[in-house]
Amino acid sequence: xxxxxxxxxxxxxxxxxxxxxxxxxxxxxxxxxxxxxxxxxxxxxxxxxxxxxxxxxxxxxxxxxxxxxxx
Amino acid sequence: xxxxxxxxxxxxxxxxxxxxxxxxxxxxxxxxxxxxxxxxxxxxxxxxxxxxxxxxxxxxxxxxxxxxxxxxxxxxxxxxxxxxxxxxxxxxxxxxxxxxxxxxxxxxxxxxxxxxxxxxxxxxxxxxxx
Numbered sequence: 553x554x555x556x557x558x559x560x561x562x563x564x565x566x567x568x569x570x571x572x573x574x575x576x577x578x579x580x581x582x583x584x585x586x587x588x589x590x591x592x593x594x595x596x597x598x599x600x601x602x603x604x605x606x607x608x609x610x611x612x613x614x615x616x617x618x619x620x621x622x623x
Numbered sequence: 624x625x626x627x628x629x630x631x632x633x634x635x636x637x638x639x640x641x642x643x644x645x646x647x648x649x650x651x652x653x654x655x656x657x658x659x660x661x662x663x664x665x666x667x668x669x670x671x672x673x674x675x676x677x678x679x680x681x682x683x684x685x686x687x688x689x690x691x692x693x694x695x696x697x698x699x700x701x702x703x704x705x706x707x708x709x710x711x712x713x714x715x716x717x718x719x720x721x722x723x724x725x726x727x728x729x730x731x732x733x734x735x736x737x738x739x740x741x742x743x744x745x746x747x748x749x750x751x752x753x
Contacts, residue, residue: 554751554752555749555750555751555752556731556749556750556751556752557747557748557749558726558731558746558747558748558749559745559746559747559748560722560744560745560746560747560748561743561744561745561746562715562718562719562722562743562744562745562746563715563741563742563743564711564712564715564741564742564743565711565714565715566631566632566711566714566715566717566718567629567630567631567632568629568630568632568718568722569627569628569629569630570627570628570629570630571625571626571627572625572626572627572628573625574625575625580625580626581626583729584628586725587721587722587725587726588628588630589635590635590636590639590721590725591630591632591633591635591718591721591722592630592631592632592633592635592690593630593631593633594628594629594630595629595630595631596627596628596629597626597627597628597629598626598627598628599625599626
């Protein structure tokens with residue numbers, strides 16, 4: 553049972569940095585699509601390095617997730 | 624897969640915008656939806672704030688930007704903070720309210736919330752899924 557994590561940094565000017573972790577395949581895009589549409593315009597979007605790691609490789613995935621934390 | 628996004632927040636929905644205004648102690652005038660300006664001109668708005676004194680502030684839906692835009696007469700602006708700062712504060716709180724309501728709909732729970740020294744708000748939400 554994977555844990556989905558959403559991290560947000562909401563700047564004083566309203567700019568939002570969002571990090572989405574713990575999803576497999578394309579489900580992470582689906583998870584935040586509604587939210588991103590309600591918030592405004594996505595200006596930067598980067599897929600992180602664990603995009604191609606399978607479900608089974610939880611340890612490696614966890615490491616990658618940690619390196620993905622930017623704040 | 625994971626991703627990292629940066630989003631330029633726009634005031635796209637009325638509900639989180641009204642919640643943001645309420646958060647700062649401003650109530651909404653449901654009856655009179657207009658902003659009165661200098662020389663008594665009226666501009667129709669979609670969301671009108673109840674304010675003491677002459678300052679009148681509202682938000683009007685703009686079809687070009689597809690978002691709500693602030694309407695006020697700057698000659699009558701008597702808030703302690705400049706209008707740009709007011710818009711920033713409302714936009715930040717709008718983003719917060721939108722994130723909270725949309726993620727709760729999806730079953731996420733807040734595990735961490737911090738007000739940082741740089742004025743930003745940090746939020747961490749999680750959900751366990753089969």
